[in-house]
Every structure is written in structure tokens, then in C-alpha cells.
């Protein structure tokens with residue numbers, strides 16, 4: 422797990438490290454600079470490249486000057502430009518500047534014309550203009566500088582965060598550096614994982630700068646990202662076992678002549694390792710599902726005057742209490758029978774419930790359905806579904822992913838998996854998780870059905886619901902990344918994600 426901090430929390434932790442633990446800020450700055458300099462020096466042709474470091478007057482600029490000094494000692498061809506005045510320097514940055522002056526370092530203050538030439542002759546540009554201290558829209562010479570750097574199309578390495586991205590929200594404050602690589606100091610910043618900031622960072626690497634773990638204990642809400650799938654996140658496979666050992670998933674999905682969602686969700690659960698998948702769907706889907714997924718048990722229902730036949734409903738109620746987890750909603754429709762299924766399942770089911778797609782659309786119109794539920798519930802809305810659930814415009818959901826996911830969790834006592842390019846996972850009481858795996862090729866029909874099946878598969882195998890939610894999102898994203906490797910962004914479809922689940926979980 423990697424920690425994600427707001428810019429404000431990072432500053433608080435910094436201060437705490439310096440003031441309470443007594444680690445001098447210049448020591449942290451030196452560690453930061455060494456880490457960044459190492460990243461620059463591992464470039465394959467660095468002995469032939471010219472590096473230009475563009476520094477602001479705050480501590481991000483101080484990091485940049487210290488990187489310059491270290492590169493000089495390693496015979497790298499480096500030049501430094503300071504944007505801003507001497508009297509604006511922070512204490513640490515002034516120190517870095519004075520050291521460089523004594524060393525006769527190649528350092529100049531910004532001038533439009535000479536800057537243009539410096540950028541032109543550089544191969545690599547290090548962006549040290551603003552870090553987490555950016556506090557308002559960028560204007561004037563700072564804007565010119567960023568325009569020139571972006572226009573040059575040179576390879577850009579941003580220190581901590583691309584200058585122009587708000588570390589708390591990921592918003593672009595007027596204009597921002599577009600980095601090829603971002604070296605995050607100590608921890609990910611929220612602005613690096615939320616959009617649009619995430620796009621401006623490109624490849625992100627977190628480096629340790631010596632902040633003690635104790636110092637992180639002061640923050641109110643922990644946010645993490647799962648980067649790697651580790652064995653301890655997965656269900657255990659026992660040497661002596663049978664299909665009963667790995668749980669049963671009930672998938673309530675599909676509507677008249679809409680069988681694809683049930684198939685994808687059921688197959689995804691099987692590929693995640695579950696022992697048995699039981700599908701409940703309208704009779705019209707029986708033949709096709711039996712031939713597509715012969716491994717599944719299928720219970721079907723028919724209608725009488727638009728309602729599910731009484732004896733079929735009884736069969737469904739029995740199924741509800743004979744499984745370990747229920748996935749409800751994919752392709753279900755929002756007709757009256759679907760609504761009945763959802764209400765009855767919440768009322769009679771005792772096992773964890775994953776509500777997706779049409780299940781959420783039904784709830785959006787009948788919020789009371791979620792009142793007083795007894796079982797753990799995971800909801801998996803995309804921003805459109807979330808907008809209907811919360812009665813708020815999609816743009817507000819997109820701008821406030823974490824807050825809205827938290828609101829949903831707290832209002833309805835559910836685990837929320839708010840699906841976006843970087844999916845957010847919340848619960849009323851636990852830490853917040855943000856997923857960084859996956860890619861835009863996964864914006865394809867059926868990908869959501871696959872996710873509900875994966876999470877269901879994990880819960881059925883005994884993984885605790887919140888852990889299953891974030892682990893499922895990670896597996897789904899990693900499988901999507903593998904699918905992209907073979908099929909590319911354009912050609913991949915939901916089944917390709919499923920096909921790669923076994924590889925990811927191996």
C-alpha cells in the first residue's frame with residue numbers, strides 16, 4: 422500500500438518532522454535532491470545530454486538547486502534558471518543559492534530571451550518551479566516560462582508535482598507543466614492521482630526522503646493506493662479442498678433477451694477462483710447462458726402480469742440464502758420485476774450484496790430501498806449512476822470524487838466503489854483507497870459487469886468486504902492493463918479483461 426497525501430497534510434508532516442523530530446529541513450531537501458538526481462543520472466545517455474533545471478523561489482526551487490549541485494559534482498552538463506527575485510527566496514532556497522554562487526555554478530535569473538535559448542539547447546528539463554506550495558492561479562512570467570517549456574516538447578522531469586497542479590485537488594491553476602516523469606517526494610499527493618492532475622504527471626515515482634513513519638500518524642484521514650497485488654490480498658487455496666471450499670456467488674442479472682451482463686459477471690467470478698456461480702435471470706436467457714457458461718447453475722423466472730411468478734420467487738428466495746455473496750444489477754433493467762428482486766434480496770438476504778448498474782438505477786428512484794439493510798452492501802456506481810443516486814450533476818461528482826463517495830458511504834452505510842479513471846473506494850469507517858491501475862481501453866461495455874463478478878468472487882472466497890472491494894478493483898485494473906498489452910487500447914473488450922484475470926492472480 423502506498424500513502425496518498427493532500428498538499429496540506431504533506432506540509433503538516435514536513436513541519437512535524439522538522440520542528441518536533443528535529444530533522445533539519447536542509448537534510449530533507451538534500452535527500453529529496455539526491456533521489457531526484459539519481460533519477461536523472463540513470464538516463465541512458467546522460468553523459469551526452471544537457472540538463473536545464475528551472476527553479477522557483479520556494480523550497481521546490483531549493484530542491485532543484487540542490488539537484489543541480491549534485492549533478493555538477495557528477496559531471497553532468499547542467500544549467501539552472503531561477504524564476505523570481507532574490508528577495509523572494511525561502512530560507513533553505515537562499516542557502517542552496519549561496520552555496521552554488523560560491524561554487525561558481527551555472528545559474529542565472531530568468532530573462533525571456535536567454536531562457537528561450539536555454540530551453541532550446543536542453544535535452545532534459547527539470548521542473549522545480551512550484552511544488553505543494555502553489556496557492557493561486559499562475560500568471561505573468563511564470564505563465565510564460567511554463568508555456569515555453571511545454572511548447573519545447575523536451576523531456577520534462579517534475580520535482581514533487583508538475584508546476585501548476587494543485588496538490589490537493591488535481592486542478593490546473595491557470596496553466597501547468599506537462600511532465601513526462603514526476604518524482605513524488607515521500608508520498609503520492611492527491612493532486613497527482615486525481616484528474617486532470619494525473620495526466621500532467623505521466624509516470625509517477627515516489628522516493629523516500631527520510632520522513633519518519635511516526636510523523637504520518639498526525640493526519641485525520643488516511644488515503645492509500647494499491648499498486649501491487651500481493652499474496653496476502655488474495656484468498657488462500659487449501660491443499661485439500663473441493664468446490665465448496667471456495668464459496669458460491671449468486672449473480673442476479675440480465676433481463677428479457679439481455680444475457681451478456683450475467684455471462685460476464687458470472688465468468689469473471691469463476692476466473693477469480695470461486696467454487697460455484699449460480700445465475701438468476703429471466704427464462705428467455707436460459708438457453709443462451711447454459712451454452713455460454715455451462716459451469717454455472719441457472720435458475721430462471723417467468724412473469725405473470727408483469728410480476729415474477731409466485732413459485733419462481735420462492736425458488737429465488739431459497740437461492741438467496743444458499744450462497745456466500747450476491748451480485749445484483751448488471752443488465753437487470755429497472756422494470757417492476759427487477760425492483761421486486763432487489764427489494765426481496767435486501768429484505769431476505771443475509772450475505773454481502775454487491776449492487777451494480779440497474780440495481781443502482783432502481784435505488785436512485787427509490788432511495789428507501791437501502792434503509793435499514795442488515796447485510797454488508799457494496800455499491801459500484803460509475804459517475805452517471807452516482808449522479809442519479811446523489812441527485813447531483815455528473816460534473817460535481819467528477820470534481821469531488823472522494824467527498825461524494827464518502828457521502829454515499831456515510832448516508833447509506835455502504836462500501837462505495839466510485840468507478841472512474843482512478844476509482845475511489847470508501848466506507849463509513851475505513852481508510853480511503855484510490856486505484857491507479859487500469860487504462861482507458863477499459864471504458865468498454867461490460868467492464869463494470871466484470872468488476873462486480875471479481876469483487877463477488879473474492880467475497881465468496883472469504884475476503885472481508887472492504888478488502889474485497891479494493892482488491893477487486895486492483896485485479897480488474899491490472900487485468901485491463903494486461904489486456905491492453907496484447908490487444909491495445911482500441912481493440913480490447915470486456916472479455917479480454919476476464920481472460921487476463923488468471924494471469925494477474927497467478
Ligand SMILES: NC(=O)C1=CN([C@@H]2O[C@H](COP(=O)(O)OP(=O)(O)OC[C@H]3O[C@@H](n4cnc5c(N)ncnc54)[C@H](OP(=O)(O)O)[C@@H]3O)[C@@H](O)[C@H]2O)[C@H](O)CC1
Pocket residue numbers: 431435446449450453477478479480481482483484509511550551552553554555556557558559560563580581582606607630632
Ligand atoms: N515533501 C517534503 O517533505 C519536502 C518537500 N520539499 C519541497 O518543498 C516543496 C514545497 O515548498 P514550499 O516552499 O512550501 O512551496 P513551493 O516551492 O511549492 O512554492 C511556494 C512559493 O511559491 C509562491 N507561489 C505560490 N503560488 C504562486 C503563484 N501562483 N504564482 C507565483 N508564486 C506563487 C509562494 O508565494 P506565497 O506568496 O504564496 O507565499 C511561495 O513563495 C515541496 O513540493 C518539495 O518540493 C523540501 O525540499 C523539504 C522536504
Ligand SMILES: [K+]
Pocket residue numbers: 481548549550551552579580581582583584
Ligand atoms: K515542480
